[in-house]
Amino acid sequence: xxxxxxxxxxxxxxxxxxxxxxxxxxxxxxxxxxxxxxxxxxxxxxxxxxxxxxxxxxxxxxxxxxxxxxxxxxxxxxxxxxxxxxxxxxxxxxxxxxxxxxxxxxxxxxxxxxxxxxxxxxxxxxxxxxxxxxxxxxxxxxxxxxxxxxxxxxxxxxxxxxxxxxxxxxxxxxxxxxxxxxxxxxxxxxxxxxxxxxxxxxxxxxxxxxxxxxxxxxxxxxxxxxxxxxxxxxxxxxxxxxxxxxxxxxxxxxxxxxxxxxxxxxxxxxxxxxxxxxxxxxxxxxxxxxxx
Amino acid sequence: xxxxxxxxxxxxxxxxxxxxxxxxxxxxxxxxxxxxxxxxxxxxxxxxxxxxxxxxxxxxxxxxxxxxxxxxxxxxxxxxxxxxxxxxxxxxxxxxxxxxxxxxxxxxxxxxxxxxxxxxxxxxxxxxxxxxxxxxxxxxxxxxxxxxxxxxxxxx
Numbered sequence: 001x002x003x004x005x006x007x008x009x010x011x012x013x014x015x016x017x018x019x020x021x022x023x024x025x026x027x028x029x030x031x032x033x034x035x036x037x038x039x040x041x042x043x044x045x046x047x048x049x050x051x052x053x054x055x056x057x058x059x060x061x062x063x064x065x066x067x068x069x070x071x072x073x074x075x076x077x078x079x080x081x082x083x084x085x086x087x088x089x090x091x092x093x094x095x096x097x098x099x100x101x102x103x104x105x106x107x108x109x110x111x112x113x114x115x116x117x118x119x120x121x122x123x124x125x126x127x128x129x130x131x132x133x134x135x136x137x138x139x140x141x142x143x144x145x146x147x148x149x150x151x152x153x154x155x156x157x158x159x160x161x162x163x164x165x166x167x168x169x170x171x172x173x174x175x176x177x178x179x180x181x182x183x184x185x186x187x188x189x190x191x192x193x194x195x196x197x198x199x200x201x202x203x204x205x206x207x208x209x210x211x212x213x214x215x216x217x218x219x220x221x222x223x224x225x226x227x228x229x230x231x232x233x234x235x236x237x238x239x240x241x242x243x244x245x246x247x248x249x250x251x252x253x254x255x256x257x258x259x260x261x262x263x264x265x266x267x268x269x270x271x272x273x274x275x276x277x278x279x280x281x282x283x284x285x286x287x288x289x290x291x292x
Numbered sequence: 293x294x295x296x297x298x299x300x301x302x303x304x305x306x307x308x309x310x311x312x313x314x315x316x317x318x319x320x321x322x323x324x325x326x327x328x329x330x331x332x333x334x335x336x337x338x339x340x341x342x343x344x345x346x347x348x349x350x351x352x353x354x355x356x357x358x359x360x361x362x363x364x365x366x367x368x369x370x371x372x373x374x375x376x377x378x379x380x381x382x383x384x385x386x387x388x389x390x391x392x393x394x395x396x397x398x399x400x401x402x403x404x405x406x407x408x409x410x411x412x413x414x415x416x417x418x419x420x421x422x423x424x425x426x427x428x429x430x431x432x433x434x435x436x437x438x439x440x441x442x443x444x445x446x447x448x
Contacts, residue, residue: 001313001315002313003311003312003313004312004313005293005312006295006312006356006358008358008361029356029359032354032355032356032359033336033351033354036315036354036355036356037335037336037354039313040334040335049312051356051358051359053359054359054361078348098420101336101424102336102339102423102424102425103349103402103405103421103423103424104336104339104342104349104350104351104402104424105336105351105354105424107345107348107349107350108345108348108350108351108354108355188423189423190423190424
């Protein structure tokens, strides 16, 4: 790993000032569980490294019935996994975390760092996108909030500007009973996804009709991908009127996998269909179970 | 440019001056001569370098030494020595839970982190707990037995 000048800002403002000063020449390090691998392999060699891991004001989990969930970008994966607030209100997030890498990585790696790394096979993004998650981005003078769905641009690329810092993840509270599920295909249980599917369905309680659904696929494209045709096969229908085969077929058509050492393009596409049917069923059953 | 770092390792305070690109494993092995912790893959996949940071298991190869400023680290040297083995170390010997021994320091620190958090784990919880540590010799069964045996003895 090449050497760099190292900074430890005390708060968000200081971090943003440093970013503003050094722009493209600087990188933010949080847990570094992805960044340090890139740096060790000399895929990137930042001149300035701004270490925000110690900024405790960015490590929090807040839940409010009206406003939903707010998670500081420096919250570790393990904190999300073990948080009773998240287990109680967004269990899919906690369940997803149990299969994200190892406990060692979850103990030090942060949720914000995971998103900024913009790995298309990442586990956090598809689930948060399905939950209509947003990210709060700060620069020295400004702030913007955007849907996480709009955050990713390409393989390992996001729309984050060089002087911008991801400070918070937000998940709105759903007005309707919803169910959420995520599953991935991976070599071992805690390996990176070869293909993944996250589904959130909102059911209208008296009729049992799906009001809305969000279906997000991971690891089968340059970014997490919304399977909008598959969603259209589900929205406005009761469970008995949905054809799982048709939903799976749409998802397979919308996936853009590439062959690699783990699996061929065809195999990945096929497995997206398999995962799709199973995850949709799980999400639907949870939605019905959550009727209030 | 070198930076000053203060850190508590196995209860002892160290003050060193290091390059910012030093990893925690580099600090332990090369700067401080604590060579019990092993480095193998260097990219957070094998678990050989596992140490406890503020009591939690982490990979020493994927943390900058500067990030542990003011923090407490426990390594295999702080677990037990020749004269007084930690119960986990004794149990690994009793169960034949290692062959080449390269994964053992990391495996033991993971086991310590696991039992500190959950003193009464099921077999499944132990399996999940050590899933971030690779062992190419034992097939894991004896390691799992050794850890469960310590948990069992601690209960009694």
